[in-house]
Amino acid sequence: MPRRLIALSALFGFAIAPAASAQLEPPSTGGIVALDRELRFLGHYKRVLMIGAHPDDEDTELLTVLVRGMGSEAAYLSLNRGEGGQNLIGPELGEALGLIRTEELLAARRLDGARQYFTRAYDFGYSKTLDETWQHWSKDTILKDVVRVIRRFRPQIVVSVFSGTPRDGHGQHQAAGWASQEAFRIAGDSSAFPELEREEHLAAWTPIKLYRSTRFDSGSTTLTLEGGVLDPAVGKSFHQIAMAGRSLHRSQDMGRLQDMGPSPIRLALWQDRSRLGAGGLWDGIDTTLAAADPRTASSSAGRPTTPAAWSDLARKLGALRPARLADSNLAARLISLRQEFESDLPPKASGNAWSSGPSAAEADQLRHLDAAAEAASPLVFDAVADDDRIVPGQEVHALLTVWNPSGRAARVAIRLAAGDGWTIRGPDGEERPVGPGQMMRSQITVVAGDQTTTPYFSLDPAGTALYRWDGAPPEVRGLPFAPPTLSGRFTVMDSAGRFTVEREVVFRTVDQARGEIRRPLTVVPRVDVKLEPSMELWPTLAPKTHRLIVTLTHGAKDTTAGRVRLMLPQGWPPVPQQSFRLEREDQRETFIFQVRPPAASRKVTAQIRAVARDTLGRDYDVGDYTVAYPHIRPRSYIRAATATVRLSPVALPQLARVGYVRGAADQVPEALEEVGVPVVLLDRQTLEHADLHRYDAIVVGPRAYETDSALVENNDRLLQYLRDGGLLIVQYQQQFFFHGGFAPYSMTVGGPALQPPGQSSGFAGAPAGQSMVVHDRVTDETAPVRVLTPQDLVVMRPNRLEPSDWQGWIQERGLYFARSWDRAYRPILETHDAGDAPLEGGLLIARAGKGTYVYTGLSFFRQLPAGVPGAFRLFANLLALAHGREGREGR
Numbered sequence: 001m002p003r004r005l006i007a008l009s010a011l012f013g014f015a016i017a018p019a020a021s022a023q024l025e026p027p028s029t030g031g032i033v034a035l036d037r038e039l040r041f042l043g044h045y046k047r048v049l050m051i052g053a054h055p056d057d058e059d060t061e062l063l064t065v066l067v068r069g070m071g072s073e074a075a076y077l078s079l080n081r082g083e084g085g086q087n088l089i090g091p092e093l094g095e096a097l098g099l100i101r102t103e104e105l106l107a108a109r110r111l112d113g114a115r116q117y118f119t120r121a122y123d124f125g126y127s128k129t130l131d132e133t134w135q136h137w138s139k140d141t142i143l144k145d146v147v148r149v150i151r152r153f154r155p156q157i158v159v160s161v162f163s164g165t166p167r168d169g170h171g172q173h174q175a176a177g178w179a180s181q182e183a184f185r186i187a188g189d190s191s192a193f194p195e196l197e198r199e200e201h202l203a204a205w206t207p208i209k210l211y212r213s214t215r216f217d218s219g220s221t222t223l224t225l226e227g228g229v230l231d232p233a234v235g236k237s238f239h240q241i242a243m244a245g246r247s248l249h250r251s252q253d254m255g256r257l258q259d260m261g262p263s264p265i266r267l268a269l270w271q272d273r274s275r276l277g278a279g280g281l282w283d284g285i286d287t288t289l290a291a292a293d294p295r296t297a298s299s300s301a302g303r304p305t306t307p308a309a310w311s312d313l314a315r316k317l318g319a320l321r322p323a324r325l326a327d328s329n330l331a332a333r334l335i336s337l338r339q340e341f342e343s344d345l346p347p348k349a350s351g352n353a354w355s356s357g358p359s360a361a362e363a364d365q366l367r368h369l370d371a372a373a374e375a376a377s378p379l380v381f382d383a384v385a386d387d388d389r390i391v392p393g394q395e396v397h398a399l400l401t402v403w404n405p406s407g408r409a410a411r412v413a414i415r416l417a418a419g420d421g422w423t424i425r426g427p428d429g430e431e432r433p434v435g436p437g438q439m440m441r442s443q444i445t446v447v448a449g450d451q452t453t454t455p456y457f458s459l460d461p462a463g464t465a466l467y468r469w470d471g472a473p474p475e476v477r478g479l480p481f482a483p484p485t486l487s488g489r490f491t492v493m494d495s496a497g498r499f500t501v502e503r504e505v506v507f508r509t510v511d512q513a514r515g516e517i518r519r520p521l522t523v524v525p526r527v528d529v530k531l532e533p534s535m536e537l538w539p540t541l542a543p544k545t546h547r548l549i550v551t552l553t554h555g556a557k558d559t560t561a562g563r564v565r566l567m568l569p570q571g572w573p574p575v576p577q578q579s580f581r582l583e584r585e586d587q588r589e590t591f592i593f594q595v596r597p598p599a600a601s602r603k604v605t606a607q608i609r610a611v612a613r614d615t616l617g618r619d620y621d622v623g624d625y626t627v628a629y630p631h632i633r634p635r636s637y638i639r640a641a642t643a644t645v646r647l648s649p650v651a652l653p654q655l656a657r658v659g660y661v662r663g664a665a666d667q668v669p670e671a672l673e674e675v676g677v678p679v680v681l682l683d684r685q686t687l688e689h690a691d692l693h694r695y696d697a698i699v700v701g702p703r704a705y706e707t708d709s710a711l712v713e714n715n716d717r718l719l720q721y722l723r724d725g726g727l728l729i730v731q732y733q734q735q736f737f738f739h740g741g742f743a744p745y746s747m748t749v750g751g752p753a754l755q756p757p758g759q760s761s762g763f764a765g766a767p768a769g770q771s772m773v774v775h776d777r778v779t780d781e782t783a784p785v786r787v788l789t790p791q792d793l794v795v796m797r798p799n800r801l802e803p804s805d806w807q808g809w810i811q812e813r814g815l816y817f818a819r820s821w822d823r824a825y826r827p828i829l830e831t832h833d834a835g836d837a838p839l840e841g842g843l844l845i846a847r848a849g850k851g852t853y854v855y856t857g858l859s860f861f862r863q864l865p866a867g868v869p870g871a872f873r874l875f876a877n878l879l880a881l882a883h884g885r886e887g888r889e890g891r
Helices: 003-011 031-039 060-070 095-112 130-136 139-153 171-186 195-200 238-246 307-318 330-343 360-376 668-675 684-689 709-713 715-723 735-740 869-879
Strands: 047-052 073-078 115-118 157-160 209-213 223-226 264-272 380-385 395-403 410-418 423-426 430-434 439-447 486-494 497-504 506-511 515-520 527-532 535-539 546-554 560-567 578-582 588-595 604-614 622-627 635-640 642-648 658-661 679-681 697-700 727-731 747-749 776-778 785-787 814-821 825-827 829-831 843-848 851-856
Touching: 031 360, 047 060, 047 139, 047 171, 060 073, 060 095, 060 223, 060 238, 060 264, 073 095, 073 139, 095 115, 095 238, 095 622, 095 635, 115 139, 130 171, 139 171, 139 195, 157 171, 171 209, 307 330, 330 360, 330 486, 330 497, 360 497, 380 486, 380 497, 380 506, 395 410, 395 486, 410 423, 410 439, 430 439, 527 560, 527 604, 527 622, 527 642, 535 668, 535 869, 546 560, 546 578, 546 604, 546 622, 560 588, 578 588, 642 869, 658 668, 668 679, 668 869, 684 709, 684 715, 697 715, 709 715, 715 727, 715 843, 715 851, 727 869, 735 747, 814 825
Parallel strands: 047 073, 047 157, 073 115, 157 209, 535 642, 658 679, 658 697, 697 727, 727 851
Antiparallel strands: 209 264, 223 264, 380 395, 395 439, 410 430, 410 486, 423 439, 486 497, 506 515, 527 546, 546 588, 560 578, 560 604, 604 642, 622 635, 747 814, 776 814, 785 829, 825 843, 843 851
């Protein structure tokens, strides 16, 4: 990470300004709206930390009111990045989905103005209890990470989204509620996690108030704030702004209406160390700048630190806001005040609570003074590079530009801040006047370092549901991402003082349809290696040769030649190496390898690795992947070029053609094709006009009724195909499907939580007189499964299901099981989590006319792409329900 950027992030109080985390935009000062926003923060000290479990748990409206309405520094701490969720907008799951959801949070923060933090927790999927959650996460690690953020952010108020009790539902929600309370209790205790002060210079910090959100528990409310207040700078209410931010969680189908009118925000005061603040949010809290300075009690810091001195500063800062925002002298006044403020700061000391930089109050005021000065100044800044995909050692030319459209000259110094391992060849550090209407350009040459671009956090190879960030600098731990590797720094000098503007160096291009497009700089491997498929099941009942595809992409502008090979397990028949020659940037070549496992293979899991070696003896074995959608900033990550192959006896029915309607984040079609099922994707044209009777079976993907309007519009054609003798298999759907009557016979989903036999009704964690409304799911992937109809063909042919077929499942058994159903359906399986009521709605089969209908909540969308053998064997049996297509019986 850049040393200069580390220092900058420390100065800014462990935060990146919201604009820096947004989508990449063309140059702008931010104008009146940005200026008004920055001036709201000046002259006081207010900090609130909100804590939840997932990226979409935050109370966006409360954050908006805190920042835009009260001028507070607010932040949201999400325990995880949402990797275990589902994805409505694309195929990404797991780590890649976590990157999308992190960026969606940052997009929302751009609107509400709050900051964003994380712990090391990886979202392993839904859990029903707190105990189950702690089986995956280290309680002590999560608590330490929450305490770390509290000590660095130093909030007076902590808001917990959850209660820490079973009423929260999700076990991870309960963990967030528990961590909020426990961290509030111990963050001010220097004996708790003393290494945070010793190693990261984070002294103990004691928040004053702890609130809990009561948006789902209005009876416990002790404080109500109003979100239906107009923000005059943007002309929308805080609620409208918040709902626009909420709607940016697109992968989680969180789109919201931006309603006008009153909108209450409800909180309950849990703990109050001031014992005076039971009224308003800030009652009992000293919000003056002096109250936040740990040196006000001592004059040894090198300047007057009396409350009177702070009050004088606050008066000057506060006087800026009522000024006319278009005042041509406002920028000069801001620069002068910043100079006065900065000159009063004491020199940094080592070995004390503030050795990492100024106090939080000072850092905040400096940051907002810089941003306000930029917005008030007429100068416009930009930083672009001549390439966006860079290989280690490549020269990059950064063009830093200042435009002065005003009527008076300005003096500007330009420098380039580069990451560790990067070399600036110059020229760097140009300083000169920029006259009215003139532009100042400085082209600086820099050489890229050896590290490819990837997040600073990576999954623990030991298999725990935690990220590792041990190698990251302390200033970065808990941030969404590390600061940019390459940034332009513009220092504007005036007779009254100076201020600094930082711009990430990006690449820009033009799209003939969309206009200007900006992309971040990414350091990629010289030879990018991808091996597909990365996960696959190979049936052993009919041994054959399997195809693996290696794709090489050239990142360099010169020529790279060599040979690419597969590293196979010991004892496997070798496959020949293949030569490659890549002569231009972004050139891509594909190589097909035919691999055959040993003839005597039994159930086994094998790893295969692809390696490209160039003529200089350098090996390349990783690929660069990017998640990119219009509403978020692109993010790249590195993945090893490996494939996991599972060998297992799976018998397939003899089918000529299987139609498939793809659902959300659905890679099932590819998984079925890889084992030999003849899959044909059904588009709108086919669903509307084609003869569906030509398909032996039609499979509907998960949540497809939500994502595919053509499926909804042509459901009657599917039902007619069914009644005429077809096989229709529908994977898990949500409420829209059940309420829409799309199945041939009625089914319902969800309701009050079911109780195990012998237990009373109701839910212990629910408020009095209420029942927890849930959808039935089995979150334990190892939960026992009982076959209700042992002689049913679906568990007999072509694969006789055995207890071992329920082993090796990932994340869960299933979700959105039917709660009740018409007598026409027959349930096939029963499964449930420990302590829960038995669930029989995970696999239902019914005859409809001459055909067969299947609804299944089993999570095939996770299991099949992961190559889980038992899931393949069961799905093959479902496909065999097609008339006359039972296939041969397996073992």
